[in-house]
Amino acid sequence: AQKVTQAQTEISVVEKEDVTLDCVYETRDTTYYLFWYKQPPSGELVFLIRRNSFDEQNEISGRYSWNFQKSTSSFNFTITASQVVDSAVYFCALSEAVASNYQLIWGAGTKLIIKP
Amino acid sequence: DTEVTQTPKHLVMGMTNKKSLKCEQHMGHRAMYWYKQKAKKPPELMFVYSYEKLSINESVPSRFSPECPNSSLLNLHLHALQPEDSALYLCASSQDLFARPQHFGDGTRLSIL
Numbered sequence: 225a226q227k228v229t230q231a232q233t234e235i236s237v238v239e240k241e242d243v244t245l246d247c248v249y250e251t252r253d254t255t256y257y258l259f260w261y262k263q264p265p266s267g268e269l270v271f272l273i274r275r276n277s278f279d280e281q282n283e284i285s286g287r288y289s290w291n292f293q294k295s296t297s298s299f300n301f302t303i304t305a306s307q308v309v310d311s312a313v314y315f316c317a318l319s320e321a322v323a324s325n326y327q328l329i330w331g332a333g334t335k336l337i338i339k340p
Numbered sequence: 341d342t343e344v345t346q347t348p349k350h351l352v353m354g355m356t357n358k359k360s361l362k363c364e365q366h367m368g369h370r371a372m373y374w375y376k377q378k379a380k381k382p383p384e385l386m387f388v389y390s391y392e393k394l395s396i397n398e399s400v401p402s403r404f405s406p407e408c409p410n411s412s413l414l415n416l417h418l419h420a421l422q423p424e425d426s427a428l429y430l431c432a433s434s435q436d437l438f439a440r441p442q443h444f445g446d447g448t449r450l451s452i453l
Contacts, residue, residue, distance in 0.1 A: 267428055268430075271442065315382055325437075326438050326439045328385070328442070
């Protein structure tokens with residue numbers, strides 16, 4: 225069973241629009257961590273954020289914000305006032321303390337295209 | 341600039357060749373990882389080293405042979421690869437194994453002729 229679902233395969237918006245990338249996860253562990261990574265066309269994966277299962281506080285970092293809701297098992301990522309440099313594939317990932325021995329379980333990724 | 345350095349950036353090799361991929365980090369991380377990534381797919385974990393010892397081998401074929409000479413270096417030795425092994429190979433490191441953020445290198449784009 226898929227544990228991390230990124231239902232949006234590709235999203236295309238015009239620069240300066242806001243965009244939300246969805247991530248839904250599945251786990252039976254009570255202790256787990258959620259991550260977002262960015263992979264630009266150059267290939268390297270860039271760590272963006274880590275949240276643990278005990279901290280549902282939303283986070284904002286500049287134009288980036290994350291909404292963690294345990295009730296819906298979601299960890300969504302919003303980019304405000306998008307820029308062309310935000311174009312990349314974004315991966316959501318889950319790390320479970322018990323079921324996966326902390327190894328990352330990746331979503332399929334969402335390709336974000338920001339048009340000038 | 342990434343703090344995990346991978347060499348070479350590109351590699352083309354025949355199926356009978358022997359080559360090695362190299363990865364280096366100087367962040368004092370004690371866990372290092374090899375991933376394989378095919379186009380339009382998420383990374384697939386291959387190997388994990390923790391404190392220079394092989395911790396996880398995800399049933400990778402023996403034509404891939406990892407080596408961790410010291411806490412800063414990670415190698416992946418390649419021999420008799422198949423065309424389906426063509427992919428982006430990513431190295432990563434983290435402070436330890438316990439859900440720490442992984443820091444990735446730029447990867448090596450490997451093509452098998």
